[in-house]
Amino acid sequence: MTEANGATKLKARPTLSDIARALNISEATVSRALRGNPEISEQTRSLVRGVARDLGYVPNAAARSLVRKSSRTLGLLVPDVTDPLHALVVAGFSRASDLKGYTVIVMDGSREPARLERSLRTLVEHQVDGVAFCSTPVNLKETIEQLRPTHCVFITPEGPDANMASDTPLGRLRADDEHGIRMMIEHLAGQGKQRFSYVNGPGLASNMTRRNAVLAALEACGIEPRIREYSAGAEATEFGRIAELVARERPDALICYDDKMALAMLDALRTRGVEVPGDLAVTGFDGISFAAISNPRLTTVVQPGEALGETAANSLFDAIERGIRPPDLTLEVTLAIRESSSLRA
Amino acid sequence: MTEANGATKLKARPTLSDIARALNISEATVSRALRGNPEISEQTRSLVRGVARDLGYVPNAAARSLVRKSSRTLGLLVPDVTDPLHALVVAGFSRASDLKGYTVIVMDGSREPARLERSLRTLVEHQVDGVAFCSTPVNLKETIEQLRPTHCVFITPEGPDANMASDTPLGRLRADDEHGIRMMIEHLAGQGKQRFSYVNGPGLASNMTRRNAVLAALEACGIEPRIREYSAGAEATEFGRIAELVARERPDALICYDDKMALAMLDALRTRGVEVPGDLAVTGFDGISFAAISNPRLTTVVQPGEALGETAANSLFDAIERGIRPPDLTLEVTLAIRESSSLRA
């Protein structure tokens, strides 16, 4: 049985009719039996199942979704799976989908317009029942309208273009960035910090959300809402440039757009001999795992990455199965106070 | 046009016949025109394309793959998208597939047997044309045989069970772990290190590959091939335990299974006052981005994560399109020497 017919390359997969023929019954009965239709006698059911197993029968998803007009498939768009937070979202989304028996098509690189467009098209081709956009900028109402009547969820602090007049049933899912920033500023203020700086992230709405939240939080703390701002591209050299500015201008708190940038800044500052937290406090955002074990360990706002993914998926299931619009939800964040912002760790 | 019929929820998507009817031609012609069949006159082609665009026509993947008996879809199984190296593999695989017009279904959690099994079944249901197993243990020849006649690639240093007598056309793709370890040991030996320790990773074949490579490399360097070994589960507390052992036993080089563990060890050692690289050298494996900016920066073997993903995908394309077995390939790794192993950084 191990070296039988080694050349039988294209052995077609068995179909319903194969097992129907083997039992001399109709395909319809087989179909029903396999799916546990109660109208089928217990006897034929087990008979059918036996043969199905013997033949190694596996239903054909294409055929099924063709007739069902639903693919039990979800799409997930992320700008970069390589980002630890996005990876968590993918993991959560994936796990929740698995639990519900949905298949997910993950599309990476959604920040590249061309790829995004192709991804969307592919998702439509595959008749996905729902799609989640994670930190994916979609202003092109046209592209998203073509998704109709698919359910959509946007995972992002700001949601899709507010003025997008679309009847696509979409929901927004966000982490409470503002609250996170507020807690962080309060903490820093409590440490006696006064000269705040902010390192801008990529030119996304989420960056603006956080930046503005910093201003608002400062004001709420009775601190003059003025910050020195730095901006960096993705280049490693940019962090060095900023680090030099910091060394010269001496803010006492450096709030970074996210953990990746904060960690990179930590490195750049160390290279330039700036002590953290001695000379200044540095904070991140996201709560990626490496932020907990950096040296110094990074104070950050912890986002519920997996929960975001799971919630997005669950919102879509509800929307799909109950025909409702996915809800707008906000998930809580927590503040992890660590060495990088407190003198006595 | 913005507030037209807001209740038209289930507006079915247009099909070939819709556009055929609109033009009073046959579906076949439409199908050909849309796909750029050269037998179609330039005139009707553009006519068809125009109407297709107007109607917002998008082909139905299910219908197509049903008749074509091929889905232009690939499966990718990873144990944990959250692992930076796996994420790179996913990114590379995803990008290469996108370039070729293939859709990819990423299945996470392939280390959980139940999920793995469900994933495989789903992939079969979806008639994927090929699947890549990234660091996924599959000894169950049964499970993998059911994939036939799908092409498979295993991304892992050891490949699938060698004694698996299957005619599934599979290829093995690996990074040259042994070479990486050899370079690393030579480097450490060059630094005068003599008391080597190894921190075991999860109970995977890849861990054994690396561990044994350490032994072999030591011998090749004329050092007695004896190492002290530590083992850790995933728990953070375990690293503390190991760090204490290290503090007591004082090896002068600590080779960790991967970067994640090395970074965790760095943190645990710092907590216990062990200086790196002063008291001992610490090294990782994988070359994840955070290893380059840790404090101290981590010496590690850099794996070509994205290239592994891309190569896996490309091997599958070749196999699928040319009907050949995916090749066995080995990709080169590089050694990144950084602070954690060299006294003069």
Next chain:
DNA sequence: CTGTTAGCGCGTTCAC
């Protein structure tokens, strides 16, 4: 160059 005819594998009427 274009139309006609068949199905791909499955779920779903409707009969019996």
Next chain:
DNA sequence: GTGAACGCGCTAACAG
């Protein structure tokens, strides 16, 4: 309880 017939949307023969 079970079978027969139809069609989902599309492509692949064959005609013409």
